[in-house]
Amino acid sequence: xxxxxxxxxxxxxxxxxxxxxxxxxxxxxxxxxxxxxxxxxxxxxxxxxxxxxxxxxxxxxxxxxxxxxxxxxxxxxxxxxxxxxxxxxxxxxxxxxxxxxxxxxxxxxxxxxxxxxxxxxxxxxxxxxxxxxxxxxxxxxxxxxxxxxxxxxxxxxxxxxxxxxxxxxxxxxxxxxxxxxxxxxxxxxxxxxxxxxxxxxxxxxxxxxxxxxxxxxxxxxxxxxxxxxxxxxxxxxxxxxxxxxxxxxxxxxxxxxxxxxx
Amino acid sequence: xxxxxxxxxxxxxxxxxxxxxxxxxxxxxxxxxxxxxxxxxxxxxxxxxxxxxxxxxxxxxxxxxxxxxxxxxxxxxxxxxxxxxxxxxxxxxxxxxxxxxxxxxxxxxxxxxxxxxxxxxxxxxxxxxxxxxxxxxxxxxxxxxxxxxxxxxxxxxxxxxxxxxxxxxxxxxxxxxxxxxxxxxxxxxxxxxxxxxxxxxxxxxxxxxxxxxxxxxxxxxxxxxxxxxxxxxxxxxxxxxxxx
Numbered sequence: 001x002x003x004x005x006x007x008x009x010x011x012x013x014x015x016x017x018x019x020x021x022x023x024x025x026x027x028x029x030x031x032x033x034x035x036x037x038x039x040x041x042x043x044x045x046x047x048x049x050x051x052x053x054x055x056x057x058x059x060x061x062x063x064x065x066x067x068x069x070x071x072x073x074x075x076x077x078x079x080x081x082x083x084x085x086x087x088x089x090x091x092x093x094x095x096x097x098x099x100x101x102x103x104x105x106x107x108x109x110x111x112x113x114x115x116x117x118x119x120x121x122x123x124x125x126x127x128x129x130x131x132x133x134x135x136x137x138x139x140x141x142x143x144x145x146x147x148x149x150x151x152x153x154x155x156x157x158x159x160x161x162x163x164x165x166x167x168x169x170x171x172x173x174x175x176x177x178x179x180x181x182x183x184x185x186x187x188x189x190x191x192x193x194x195x196x197x198x199x200x201x202x203x204x205x206x207x208x209x210x211x212x213x214x215x216x217x218x219x220x221x222x223x224x225x226x227x228x229x230x231x232x233x234x235x236x237x238x239x240x241x242x243x244x245x246x247x248x249x250x251x252x253x254x255x256x257x258x259x260x261x262x
Numbered sequence: 263x264x265x266x267x268x269x270x271x272x273x274x275x276x277x278x279x280x281x282x283x284x285x286x287x288x289x290x291x292x293x294x295x296x297x298x299x300x301x302x303x304x305x306x307x308x309x310x311x312x313x314x315x316x317x318x319x320x321x322x323x324x325x326x327x328x329x330x331x332x333x334x335x336x337x338x339x340x341x342x343x344x345x346x347x348x349x350x351x352x353x354x355x356x357x358x359x360x361x362x363x364x365x366x367x368x369x370x371x372x373x374x375x376x377x378x379x380x381x382x383x384x385x386x387x388x389x390x391x392x393x394x395x396x397x398x399x400x401x402x403x404x405x406x407x408x409x410x411x412x413x414x415x416x417x418x419x420x421x422x423x424x425x426x427x428x429x430x431x432x433x434x435x436x437x438x439x440x441x442x443x444x445x446x447x448x449x450x451x452x453x454x455x456x457x458x459x460x461x462x463x464x465x466x467x468x469x470x471x472x473x474x475x476x477x478x479x480x481x482x483x484x485x486x487x488x489x490x491x492x493x494x495x496x497x498x499x500x501x502x503x504x505x506x
Contacts, residue, residue: 008374009368012366016357093355098318100371253319
């Protein structure tokens with residue numbers, strides 16, 4: 001019972017922080033909306049898209065990048081949440097969490113779940129705005145996307161958690177953002193289908209295909225059409241387990257990774 | 263598992279290093295139940311490292327910590343559940359209200375619903391902050407923030423209260439107030455308290471004194487007995503060669 005009490009408290013705290021930091025919420029929405037309403041509009045003519053699953057017909061570029069932009073929200077939020085963990089650790093509130101009389105892995109998972117649920121809320125607001133601009137998806141897809149967004153969000157949050165355990169100070173983290181977020185986003189199927197990438201470079205295509213973010217985006221893409229992409233699901237779950245394992249290892253009190261010379 | 267300290271706090275042969283830099287070297291300390299123990303040491307003596315090990319933020323490869331009869335390595339949750347901690351840096355979420363901060367902590371310790379509300383109301387009442395409970399912590403002054411953190415650390419009725427330089431950054435009046443407040447708590451609630459400081463005027467003659475210097479515990483005993491006729495600051499200077 002105390003485990004669930006702590007989980008609820010951590011999720012509520014994330015929600016309250018989110019309410020108190022509305023500018024962060026707006027900033028997180030502006031980014032994908034600029035891509036959707038500006039970048040995609042400009043690219044619509046330049047990029048021809050063939051009919052590939054889950055699409056049954058020709059689609060506009062705006063439709064194509066919606067799942068990738070949901071992934072972008074989850075990716076940025078996952079990393080931002082990790083940034084807040086480094087900040088929390090430096091400012092002390094992470095200490096409060098880690099000294100609670102509960103298994104550390106549970107505290108970390110609770111924190112991860114809280115942050116992911118907030119990200120999912122932002123994804124739905126983004127989908128709602130896209131819908132208002134006539135970028136619509138099948139009704140069942142909005143519902144089916146939830147578990148896909150949850151798994152993808154947990155995977156990316158776990159990556160952030162693992163990174164936060166390895167990063168000693170905030171200033172180091174800024175560099176990691178550049179080396180993680182941008183390569184992960186651009187070397188994926190978020191903005192262009194992988195077959196399109198293969199036309200340019202086989203190597204880049206292979207890197208994109210190995211990128212866990214690609215699988216997260218494809219999982220969301222199919223779910224938005226109420227379809228299951230089992231390989232994408234499998235790879236995303238596997239990446240979640242690996243990143244979580246790394247995070248637990250990094251936050252293990254017996255390891256030196258969260259220590260800082262004072 | 264029963265400890266040799268009759269359920270007080272025991273540290274046995276604790277050593278810890280950051281890479282090649284030794285932070286704690288074979289530290290042993292016993293604090294009897296209901297005792298106010300002042301851990302006195304200059305900056306860099308190893309006080310915060312000892313706190314991090316006592317609160318299991320990380321673990322030491324050598325040595326043993328037993329809190330209230332619970333070995334911190336073998337039964338960390340049972341040991342942590344008996345402990346309230348006030349860290350050197352504030353751990354209040356400044357964007358949340360005072361009540362939200364207290365509720366969050368209470369839930370982390372398994373307190374929820376009516377029981378949590380009752381404890382929080384009592385804590386707010388003691389702090390004279392009932393009317394301000396819905397204000398953000400950011401609006402509190404330094405002294406009130408510290409008192410709120412102390413009240414929060416006691417919400418789950420721990421037997422041990424650990425405070426790592428809790429008066430850092432406070433003005434003289436607030437510092438005196440917090441020091442007296444925690445001494446009173448020790449007397450009224452029979453709490454076992456470990457108070458880390460580098461300021462000798464925060465320590466009373468009746469306190470247990472443990473002097474930490476360059477990672478080693480160089481003196482331990484009743485403050486009045488240790489210092490004898492010397493002012494504590496002179497005694498500290500004599501013991502460490504460093505002014506307090």
